[in-house]
Amino acid sequence: MGSEPEGVVRSLLRGDQRVGVIGLGYVGLPLAVSFARAGLDVLGIDVDAGKIASLNEGVSYILDVSSEDLAALTKTKQLRASTDYAGLAEVDAMFICVPTPFDAMRAPDLSYIIAAAESIAPHLKHSQMVVLQSTTFPGTTQEIVQPILERGGLIAGRDYDLAFSPERIDPGRSDWTVTNTPKVVGGIDAGATNRASELLQRIGAPVVRVSSPRAAEMTKLLENIFRSVNIALVNEMALLCERMDIDIWEVIGAAKTKPYGFMPFTPSAGVGGHCIGVDPYYLSWKAREFDFYTKFIELAAEVNQSMPFHVIELVSRALSEQHISVKDANVLVLGVAFKRDVDDARNSPAERVMELLLRQGARVQYHDPFVTRFRIGGDVFQREPREFLSQPLSEALLAKMDCVVIITGHRTLDYNQIVASSRTVVDTCNATEFVRKNREKITRLGAG
16 A cells, blocks of 8 residues: 655544534434544535434434434534535545435446535545545546546645545444444555544444555445345246245255355345445446456346346236236235335335336335335336325225235234235245245245
């Protein structure tokens, strides 16, 4: 990483006391709260005025941060929130935690990162540090963010510090959080790496230093593509098990008793969340710049993207046993969050499942105890965007449905009662594993 340069930047190596966090979503808000708890003065920035008003009133909008904890910090002004980037001129370090989606053609959409960098640039001061946390392809920090920040004449490594440290937030987890999950840090030089590392260590997180922002950016992609590939493997195995009349869930349960050489992954209606379904496309897009084609990675993404279509096949089969077609059938989707027991519905496979059901003429409703509103459409499967409201779950609602499709197996739901009150159930996540009565009503993904 080279020797650490001298100068005013390094004089603040241990003195960062004021932190700015840009983007106050599932990544940025827990980070901001953790810094504030550690005694630092924190300014949170977000373009959503509704979020800012909620935060300044001490009301949290994500499950991983309680309103009680938030209110205690906002009351003392340890944590402040604003839509105005001008306040960043007074902080010592700032973290960019904005979304990095892809567009309709699966190409990276860096518009949020670019907008954040352009909004920071007019307020960037000598001796400050900027750390990008948003998941992205290798090269983003130095090829995209750095030139924007340097438009005003400040040079990274001489006048300000620049680093990349990927977020490692898994919504809904209480065992591994922002304060104890190891952080990977790669700065543009040794000084930036050390400064970012020491600041992150103040919230309790162990730090792993790497040689550069590019190495840190690639680390994040490897972590999530590893999961994508293994999920695709087990999804493909599930399809084969259906044809061979073997229960994939039984097979996985047996395989995971091996104490070495095996890590259990489970099949599903598709991958969701911000990272797993997005990261393979970020890397494959960047790889083409080097005349390299990530065939294995793209094939895994293709398998995962195909799973909602298979779910529709299962629904069609289950309905045909009642002599009902998908067209005009009443279908209830249970769970639209991307994983159980969270309120995060980003890139949930439920979106595609609902779009495909509507496209075939079904009447679709959903219930999710964590997600009160769910938006679909605006794509080739459902041109017009539509917003659905979660319907109260009741025996009367279940009795009206021709089919219930379980996408996300929230543990708060009573699956014995759901199966008993339903005509037929398509279970894509083995939520009905322990249901013993009326099993003839259940069609399970991956079970013969």
